[in-house]
Amino acid sequence: QSYTFQSPKGLLYATQFSQISICLVELSAFRDMQDRGLIPEEAAFAGHSLGEYAALAALAGVLQVKDLVDVVLYRGLTMQRAVQRDEEGRSNYGMMACNPSRISPTFTEAALHEVIETVSRVSNRLLQTVNMNVYNQQYVVAGELVTLLTTTNVLNFIKIKKIDLPQLLKQMTTEEVREKLTEIVKEIFAAAVEEEKKGTIQLQRGFATIPLAGIDVPFHSRYLTGGVTPFRAYLSKRINVENISPDNLRLRYIPNLVAAPFETTKAYAELIFNQTDSSRLGKALAHWERDGWETEEKEQQLTALLLIELLAYQFASPVRWIETQDILFSPPYDFERLIEFGPSPTLVGMAQRTHKLKYAKADLARGKRRVMLCHGKDQEAIYYSFADAEEDGSATAEQGSAPETSAPGPAAVAAPSPAPIVSASPAAAAASVPDEPLKATDTIRAVLAQKLKKPIADIQLSKAIKDMVGGKSTLQNELIGDLQLEFGSLPERGEEMPLEELGSTLNSGYSGTLGKHTTGLVSRVVGGKLPGGFNMSAVKAHLSKAWGLGSGRTDGVLLVALTQEPAMRLTSEPEAKAWLDSIVATYSTLNNLNLQQGGSGSGGAAGAGGAVISSEELDKLRAHEQAHARRQIQTLERYLDEDHRTSARAADSLRQDLKNAQGQLDAIASEHGEVYTKGIMPRFEPLKARHFSSYWNWSRQDAMLAYYAIIHGELTTVDREITARCLTIMNRADQAMVDYMQFYID
Secondary structure, three states: OOOOOOHHHHHHHHHHHHHHHHHHHHHHHHHHHHHOOOOOOOEOOOOOOOHHHHHHHHOOOOHHHHHHHHHHHHHHHHHOOOOOOOOOOOOEEEEEEEEEHHHHOOOOOOHHHHHHHHHHHOOOOOOEEEEEEEEEEEEEEEEHHHHHHHHHOOOOOOOHHHOOOHHHHHOHHHHHHHHHHHHHHHHHHHHHHHHHHOOOOOOOOOOEEOOOOOOOOOOOOOHHHHHHHHHHHHHHHHHHHHHHOOHHHOOOOOOOOOOOOOOOOOHHHHHHHHHHHHHHHHHHHOHHHOOOOOOHHHHHHHHHHHHHHHHHHOOOEEEEEEHHHHHHHHOOOOEEEEEEOOOOHHHHHHHHHHHHHHHHHHHHHOOOEEEEOOOOHHHHHOOOOOOOOOOOOOOOHHHOOOOOOOOOOOOOOOOOOOOOOOOOOOOOOOOOOOOOOOHHHHHHHHHHHHHOOOOOHOOOOOOEEHHHOOOOHHHHHHHHHHHHHOOOOOOOOOHHEHHHHHHHHHOOOOOOOOOOHHHHHHHHHHHOOOOOOOHHHHHHEEEEEEOOHHHHHHHHHHHHHHHOOOOOOOOOOHHHHHHHHHHHHHHHHHHHOOOOOOOOOOHHHHHHHOOOHHHHHHHHHHHHHHHHHHHHHHHHHHHHOOHHHHHHHHHHHHHHHHHHHHHHHHHHHHOOOHHHHHHHHOOOOOHHOOOOOOOOHHHHHHHEEEHHHOOOOOOOOOOOOHHHHHHHHHHHHOOOHHHHHHHOOO
């Protein structure tokens, strides 16, 4: 049986496919960190709703990639098809976010649950809190549209009337307060039912509620319990018991369903059973000791049983994320570094709010600092790939996650201390220049200048490509091909249009960044002409720090660089920076800009009251220390009868050989051009080789055809074609074929 999936914006926007994509991206991010050795072996983990599947596949290896994709797709289909829809595809369900603290400071989580339970009881329809994300701040409620509307209006009523439930409880009994709340709910629900009769309810934002647009399935609610049995059966087929390692899950994995660290014990099985009333767990618990469920032989089977029940009931049960976070923030976990795998810092945001609400003051008191990072946003901090700080006092990404407030205390009089030695302030950063994306005309001029080996200033916008090439059709065709690769397409007879008009035509759909052709040229220049280690990142960093250029103007400078390649490969970083500075000067002239390089520091550190030492004196001091250390190393080498310079001298010799070889290659490229050097490169690929090993069979077939043509009288004269056929047969003949034909002739 086949299915056709459709979505107005494309299938990646459809829930069942977008969920798969998210899981695969999260799994890929984890594998990348794992390959770099950045994942501790004993790291605790949890996943919010769908994320639980990606977490289990990544950290516990419970699901292989193919099985993960299949399970997530089946889960999405099960949830999407659980509700009935009208002829226009609309359902009668929805979800909304709730923030009880927006009602009043005294309106707490308990008060919100009381309202929801009352609406559910009075209406006798579905309404349930399905996500508990941040204590007293973020909850998600699912249910029928009429109950969601009722809840919104009840909360609005409490807000407007300034009803203080804790104060009422001081004046009335709990039952009296509930009766009062029930009366309010009944009246508002009746009005909501009348609204429902008029047609489909359109939920509106309330004081404390926000409808979740586009969601018309009550995810994680008891309404989906009917899908548990078939989903459990599907999970059982996809989760291979042999792939499960209890040690990868025990006390590391925190499931959504029970919000308690995973264990392979009877108590944990009872915890799951008490929440789900699972028939499979009921049977296991009834004969727990008799069947030896906690024995070592059955440990893997028990792990699989508990895991499948946790996942099967997960999509029909609330996500208990508040409790999950409390576990991670508290001993024995008490994390210092939390990493979210996902496209945006959703869980990090929840964790930061929870930390500020519950744990920030205690952490401050005991000097504990926590770092919360998202892979989709904080890769530099996650991979520890920090750029060198420009100032001594610059804060790192991890310091930014620490609490900013300090505990109040009595003022203390500081004892006098000697003035600190402060190094001279570094060079001032260049003033930033307003960034500007590339224009198509700029790119066209650079491509032509590079191909024609002319300065950009010599490329006149009033001329056409046809005029610039001087009648060389081959060169004209190459230029057209390069521009088509860069822009995707060219207007008809674009080679005859003035460059200014051509650029104006192409600019309407131009991205304003380097295209395929220019990116390749820039990469070749950076890789072939600049010293090793001075890569594209270093080029962009220099242009940004020294000249204050943004990404758009950096691309402009790189285009100019294509037309001013160094004749030989530059050997040092200062040479590379000097060359880049000359390119910036040309770019500045072409664009009528007054670019200024960052100047020296102002020495403002002296005003802080500390003694100042110049950077020159500091360099001398460091050089003296290094010379002393070098003498110690030489003394130890003489004692050990070793020479550590042997490998360095060999490296110097190799470096000189490479420089000579590069010089020869540069001379060849300069004389013959890039087309020649590319044209003489080997093109052989073993996979494209063809082996004609059945010649012996074809020769027999051709000989038999000739033989039967002779005996049937079809071949009566010998001409040039017949002679050629006979020569072909003779060239492929071997002794086996001669014996074969002799047999037929005899």
